[in-house]
Amino acid sequence: MITTEQVLAALSNVEEPDLKKDLVTLKMVEDVKVDGKKISFSVILTTPACPLKDLIKNACVNAIKHFVDKEAEVEINMTSRVTTKSTNTFSNIKNIIAVASGKGGVGKSTVAVNLAISLAKKGAKVGLIDGDIYGPSIPIMFNLQDAKPFMVQVNGQNKIQPIEKYGIKLLSIGFFTDPNQAIPWRGPMVSSAIKQLFNDADWGDLDYLLVDTPPGTGDVHITLAQGFPVAGVVIVTTPQDVALADAKKGAGMFRMEGVKVPILGVVENMSYFTPAELPDNKYYVFGKGGGKTLAEQFEVPLLGEIPLVMAVSEGGDNGEPVALQNEHPVSLAFADIAEKVAQQVAIQNALANKELVV
Numbered sequence: 001m002i003t004t005e006q007v008l009a010a011l012s013n014v015e016e017p018d019l020k021k022d023l024v025t026l027k028m029v030e031d032v033k034v035d036g037k038k039i040s041f042s043v044i045l046t047t048p049a050c051p052l053k054d055l056i057k058n059a060c061v062n063a064i065k066h067f068v069d070k071e072a073e074v075e076i077n078m079t080s081r082v083t084t085k086s087t088n089t090f091s092n093i094k095n096i097i098a099v100a101s102g103k104g105g106v107g108k109s110t111v112a113v114n115l116a117i118s119l120a121k122k123g124a125k126v127g128l129i130d131g132d133i134y135g136p137s138i139p140i141m142f143n144l145q146d147a148k149p150f151m152v153q154v155n156g157q158n159k160i161q162p163i164e165k166y167g168i169k170l171l172s173i174g175f176f177t178d179p180n181q182a183i184p185w186r187g188p189m190v191s192s193a194i195k196q197l198f199n200d201a202d203w204g205d206l207d208y209l210l211v212d213t214p215p216g217t218g219d220v221h222i223t224l225a226q227g228f229p230v231a232g233v234v235i236v237t238t239p240q241d242v243a244l245a246d247a248k249k250g251a252g253m254f255r256m257e258g259v260k261v262p263i264l265g266v267v268e269n270m271s272y273f274t275p276a277e278l279p280d281n282k283y284y285v286f287g288k289g290g291g292k293t294l295a296e297q298f299e300v301p302l303l304g305e306i307p308l309v310m311a312v313s314e315g316g317d318n319g320e321p322v323a324l325q326n327e328h329p330v331s332l333a334f335a336d337i338a339e340k341v342a343q344q345v346a347i348q349n350a351l352a353n354k355e356l357v358v
């Protein structure tokens with residue numbers, strides 16, 4: 001007769017490839033049930049966007065067949081519990097992810113929005129803060145130009161209720177300002193506006209809260225890095241030399257003493273141009289390979305390369321970002337980037353919690 005102990009012993013041979021320990025030691029196996037030759041259990045991954053999901057599932061089946069019974073009928077419920085750092089001071093927001101660039105106009109907001117949608121499509125609970133106080137573009141990208149968040153009472157306190165669209169909870173400075181009026185932002189004002197978006201909003205439980213930051217390095221970045229437990233930053237650049245030079249400065253700031261935010265990786269945007277009528281042609285209008293070089297210099301992953309295509313700008317302009325189109329190649333590229341970001345967050349959390357030693 002097969003026992004649950006045998007099942008667990010078999011699964012202790014399956015390694016989580018990123019965390020380099022076996023699933024049983026990592027407490028990733030739950031609800032083991034045995035009924036004759038029928039074996040069922042749950043595997044609790046570190047994120048619903050785990051790119052290793054199928055690999056781990058197959059390894060579990062193989063381990064059971066090899067170590068327990070080759071005729072066993074194995075049913076695995078692949079589920080997830082998103083990890084956080086043990087030092088995280090928020091009880092409801094597990095991971096804050098900043099999206100930053102050195103230079104303006106490289107597609108940072110485009111990446112932040114499509115990344116948020118891709119993570120939500122994988123089943124994660126996602127929020128998005130438009131912290132680009134000098135040019136909030138998220139209201140347009142979600143077709144929410146006229147949205148005005150309500151106030152709600154939470155435990156006797158007034159809180160701002162984020163607007164929900166495409167499964168994402170959103171707040172933008174743009175919801176509270178007149179788009180026709182430029183605001184002369186001073187340092188302390190910036191800092192308190194950003195803090196309010198985090199602390200005075202009813203975010204509920206979130207796995208990932210993405211923050212679209214202004215270009216460059218300034219008050220928003222410092223407020224975030226020093227005031228909040230940021231899980232990591234995604235650096236967006238184009239392959240152009242000027243963008244790369246600025247991205248390098250921007251990324252360098254996150255490595256500085258007193259800031260120390262992990263860099264999750266680099267997204268190269270506008271990598272090449274592909275005309276709709278010639279889908280197999282690639283024109284490297286801004287140069288080639290710059291994102292990869294930047295990633296190598298910082299010893300972080302290149303998370304992906306997004307081409308310059310009209311569907312991206314059109315999607316942004318008409319409030320239906322390209323990531324909503326399931327089969328579009330750029331949507332698939334964003335889905336892949338989302339998995340890599342979630343994977344890097346899980347690795348950084350494991351490192352911080354000393355569950356992973358490198």
Ligand SMILES: Nc1ncnc2c1ncn2[C@@H]1O[C@H](COP(=O)(O)OP(=O)(O)OP(=O)(O)O)[C@@H](O)[C@H]1O
Binds near residue numbers: 104108214309312317
């Ligand atoms: N891969 C792409 N293909 C086509 N158009 C793109 C692509 N990425 C971004 N764009 C377009 O380029 C413009 C700038 O993008 P976006 O607003 O995302 O940049 P940003 O870096 O956030 O800018 P800002 O300096 O305002 O913060 C937008 O009109 C957007 O639609």
